[in-house]
Each structure stands twice: as structure tokens, then as C-alpha cells.
Amino acid sequence: MNIPMHDVLLVGGGGAGLRAAIAASETYRGADIGVVSKVYPMRSHTVSAEGGTAAVMREDDNLDLHAYDTIKGSDFLCDQDVVEAFVKEAVDEVIQLEHWGCPWSRDEDGRVSVRAFGGMSVKRTLYAADKTGFHMLHALFQTSLKYDAITRYDEWFVTSLLVEDGRVCGVTALNIRSGNIHAIGAKSVIICTGGAGKIFPFTTNAAIKNGDGMALAYRIGCPLKDLEFVQYHPTGLPGTGILMTEASRGEGGHLVNSQGERYLSEYVPGKMELGPRDILSRSFIHEERKDNVFKGPDGSYVHLDLRHLGEKIIDERLPFVRELTRNYVGIDPVYEPIPVRPVVHYCMGGVHTDINGATPIPGLYAAGEAACVSLNGANRLGSNSLTECLVFGARAGQVAAQHAADTDFADSASMARMAQDEQKRIETQFFGTNGKERVANIRDDLRKTMEEGAGIFRTEDALKTTCDTIRTLKERYKNIGIDDHSRVFNTDLVNALELGYMLDVAEGLAHSALLRRESRGSHARSDYEERDDENFLKHSLAYQTDGDPRIEYLPVTLTRWEPEERTY
């Protein structure tokens, strides 16, 4: 068996993966880069990011201010050295993307425009109307086409990481089109597989966001950091979870309850609609408890009112919002308010990495939403994560390429054997048995229990129940049966493999949440309402074991900013 080998292999072709691939190929000439993606790269979920990407661009702004906003937004759980590197490198990264053709919206004088965003104290969010992620991803993808050193594996699905002598030396991947499992050798592997929003029922996330890369790392002993922190976005469409970008509030939109009040004056008077997402999402629940919300078939909601902005501003800066609401709920925001409610949006936690994207496992790196470099702490500020993909994608790409330059390939014969074993494992598990459990049923039950136990407000009892339920779901998963036993483009098999990843990530998440007996950022415990710096100013690390995950802790890196009370 002939095994393809690459110096650096990207698992994931979204914003982080493509940025890392380009950085790796620019780090040393002759480096051979592979990009494996389960969907064509331009379909990656970065495509749906709407609002913008943050960097210090103007005279009224400075790096310390961006750093402070990020640190305060994170409820002091980010690593401050990471934040300092981030704000500094963000500037060059967004300019680099400008040079690569990203069609940023512009001011009259030709400079890139910036808009206001939640938790950012000045305007520093660059945007391309309200299709920022779409334009960034296509600019990155189209630019990547000019690098002959990059080989793509489009619609290949990674099923495991290959480990030899304690270091990662490649992956096994299902070529979805042929149905064959292959080994791909690599000196460095970078996980850029995005978030895991789909383990919850109502989410802005796409079908492909199941935490694949987090689970891949977890399974080979790499810890997952700060998994308990899950961001709810305050303005999703009820039912479908389609996102109404925060830019709609950045541009001046109002949130109004069923009494016709801008209810945020009670919770974040200093920031109102531009308060951070965790606080805004909790405010909704408080209003719900006071019966100040509208009731609809898909649950309760409040109104996002854009009418006062007028048609011209809406069409110029928020055209996608208008397109989406017209298509999906038959509402024209120029004339009517939009029904919205909090929906799961973003995973702050992920594969534990250092400031360069290196994990504790030699040869393994991670960047983007799949990683936890500790930029976002307990709550991410909107528009920091696209920039995170650029800054830490580039860093990981460079460091992984350097590592590759000093490393040899592992033995290809043993990799071929591992690929054969993997093919057998998958065939036995999914085709060999006559299991009775349907993928969709286990998935639905998982989502339900995550919402019940690990939702906006959490308690010890509810979390325990969720942990127990996940354990039984993992048992049921062993008895899974899929309808499709053919090879070519078997999406039934892909979905079953994804469900395995979801269960692993959910397990780590629920257990980390159970043990964090405090409230911080997005993690709100009704039974421990205060932030507890004495015991919990630290990152959690979840390790997979044969039983429940083992949770360890790691200190937070503070540089210049002492933790203080977080009020807005």
C-alpha cells in the first residue's frame, strides 16, 4: 500500500486550517502540506460567520484596550500572554487578508471600515457587510489554490490519529467517495476541525460541527481544556437557530420584551444591546421567568427591532439579515421586529494547546474553534474568533512546519497496518452487527440532555443526571445499527462516526461543568452563583479514561491585569 506523506497535515479546511496551511508552506520552502476536509473547504462553517473580525485599526484604539476588553469579557479566565500576542498579531493578520483580496467594507477614504461589537469598548470590528466569514473563507481558499505545495483531500473524513512511540505521525481517513480507509502520514498534524455546537438541540452551528477533532485528540490522551464554557448567542431565530448577527445590534438594533421595554437597562445599563453575550443570554432567561417574553410554537422569544435603522442602512450593512428573515420567517426587518432567543453558538473550550498551538502530545497541534489556546476564557467576545483563526492558525502552521523540518516520517509499513486495523474496526462496529439503535435517536437524546443539564443555567443535580444519561447513551451507541452498508458516499456511516465524537465531547463537557462549582462567564451555576477566584481561577483539563473522565486543573496566566469584578 502506497501511503501519502506530508510534512504538515491539516485536519480541517476552514478559516484556521487554511490559514495554517498557507503559513506552513511559507515557513520553509519545499514543505509539503496536506489539507484533509470532510467537506469542500469553502463549505466549512467559517462561511456562515456574519458580523466581523476584530483588530486595532484606528487612532482612538490601542492594543491594551483590545486586550483588556478581551480579558474582562473572558471573566479573567483567559491566559493574558496569549491575549497580548493575539491583539498584536491581529493587526497584521487582517491586513494580510486584505492583501489576499478579502472585500472588506470601506470608508469613503478607502480605509477598511470598523463597526461596534458586544463587549468591545471602541469600534474595532472589520467586516464585509454581514457576510464576513463567507468572504474571509473564500479569500483564504482561493488564495490557497496558488500554493502548489498544498495537496487537498476534499471530502475525506478523519477517523483517528496515528500514534507511534508517543508521537502523532499521521491520520486514518475515510475517502467518502470511495468508501476506503487510508493512512496519511505526517510529521506534524494540526487539528482545525471547528466547534461542537451540534451536541445541543438549538444552535447556529452547521451540521458538520460535531467536535470531531476534539474527540480525536481526547482519544489519544490529549486533554480538552475549559470544555464547560459554551456560549449562547442571544439572537438566534427560534426553532432553526439561524443567527441574527450581533452586528445588527452593533449598528443600533434594539432588544425589546413583550412589554415593549428595552429590558437590558435592568441588567447591563452601561452597555445595553452591546453587552457581552453571556450576560445578554441570561437576561433573556430572567425575562422569561418574569413572563415578559412572547410565546411561539418554537418556545419563547423577544424582539430584535431594526426598523429605526431604515432600509438604506439595513441593505448596506445587514443585507444577509434581511435575506435570512425574509426567506425563513417571512419577516422584513425594515417593517417588522424579528423574533429571537438565545441559541448555542460557540465552544470556548477545546484541545489544550500552548501559545503556539502545540498540544502536550508531540507532533500534534490545534487551532481555531477546535482548540483552546485560552484566548476566550469563560466567554468569547464576538468577532475575536475569526481573528483567532488567523492569528493562531498562522502560529500553529509555522511551529508545526518547524517541527516537521527537524523530524522524520514514521515507518510507512506500520501505518499501513494501522489503517487496515481501522478499516476492520469500522466494518465490524458498523457493518458487522445487527444493532437496533438508530443514530438519530441517540443524537436527539444527547441533545436533549445537554440542553437540560448543561444549558444557560446549570445545577449539580441536573448536571449529574446529564452525566448519567451520557453514560447510558454511550452504552446504547455500542449497539448502533446503520441502514447503509454500501461504500460509495455513505453518509449514514459518517453520521454514525460523528455521533461517536459528539458523545465523547459531551462527556468531557458535562463532567467539567459538574466540578466547576462557581459561576464564571458563560458557566452559570444556580447553586453557586458567585465567581470563586480562590478555588476556580484555573483551567479545567478533561482526560479520557475507561470510566468517567478525569478532570485536572491548570493555573491561569496573568500578566498585567488583576481579576476584578465584572460589571458593565
Place this chain on the structure above:
Amino acid sequence: MSDHKTIKITVLRYRPEEEDAPTEQTYEVEFRDDWVVLDALNHIKDHIDGTLSFRWSCRMGVCGSCGMMVNGEPKLTCAAMLRDYYPKEVRVEPLVNFPIVRDLVTDMTDFMDKLKAVKPWIIREEEKPVSEGEYRQTPDQLKDYKQFSQCINCMLCYAACPVYGLEHDFVGPAAIALGHRYNLDSRDEGIQQRQHVIASKEGIWECTYVGECSVVCPKHVDPAEAIQQTKVATTTNRFKSLVMPWGNKT
């Protein structure tokens, strides 16, 4: 839930390991007013028949994965409301003009090659260092190409194009529009390098200006307009190159 409405969905099936030619299969599913066609397909996959294969991801009309023929028209199935067809039966088939891989999944490698061929990236004689900051581009300059940058690569225009149906060498609407997008970008200097693909026989000159591509495009890219503009520009450039043989960027 007293009035339990249902709708019939007929899909084209093709499993290359089992059958030589496509067949069709009809499913009856619950009708829900807020469902798009893709929701019905997912309902089938999750609860009735897991063997049905199709692509999808964002369910918000932006990733470009879910293009299929719906009652004979190329559509994004995540943006096609089921209620617009109800109570009639809905027929879902893979996008025409492409080889079928399986069921509703088509082979789009041809497009990926053509996309690369038009060099869809900024080309400059000299790159400005990042440390010198951004290129200035006014809102008017942005407007020149903005529309052509909205393409989500969904392939609906290729399915609608009668020329591509007959002549697979044709570069086709989306790839030409994307090449044109870079040609119009004030930061770009690569028009000469793209011309041999875009202005070739297999490029714009193959197009007979049927305009169906622009009709079906869900993002209003208007590829037909891109082709028309390029035809005009190429003709004038041809004259210009006679007058100014040393060439110049317009």
C-alpha cells in the same frame, strides 16, 4: 396535531455498487409549514431510510452544499420552502449536467479545476509588505466587483446552463464571474494572466447569452453580466492593443 398533513417526496436514487442506472423512490413525510425541502430529506434520512445520500451543512443558504433539482429547477434545498410546493408532490434529483456519484450527490471536480484555472487570487507585479498597511479601496471601487464576489460555488448556474450541458470544456458561469471579480478589483494586476482562459474559445466566447445562469443564481451574482462585460472589455482591449501594443492596465 389533529390535521396531520403529509407530502410525497420522490427522489432519484443511484447506488453505483448495486445498480447500473438511476431509479426513483417515493417517500411520504409529514408536511410542516416551516420546513424547507432539505428538512424533509433529513427527516427521511433520520427516521425512514438512512441510505439516502445528499450533501448539506449550513442550512442557511451560504455554504453552497445543497444544490439539487427540485421539480426540474436548480435550487438550494435549504432555501426552498416545502409550502411553496404543497400539496403537490416534490421531485428531488441531483443537479443536471454533472456526473452522479450517488443518489443526490454529484461530482464537482470539473468545477474545482476550472476555478483554479481562472486564478482566483490577487496577482500583483510587486506585493506590498503587510507592514505598509492596507491597500486603499473606495466604496465605489469595491462596488465594481462586489456582486461578483458573492458566489457560493453552489453550481446551480452550471445546472441551468445549456452550453455547459453540451460542451463540458466551457469554463462556465461561476468560474468566469470569479475570474472577472479579480480582474475588476482595484488591487489586482493579473488580467493578462487570466485572459487566456477567460477570453478563450472555451471561455466567454462559448456563451450564447441564454442568461439562465443569472435567473437561477441564489446570490444575484449575475454571471451572465460578468460574461457580457468581459466580452465588451475584451473587444475594446483588442483594439486598444493595436493602438498601444505595449499594453496597459485599464
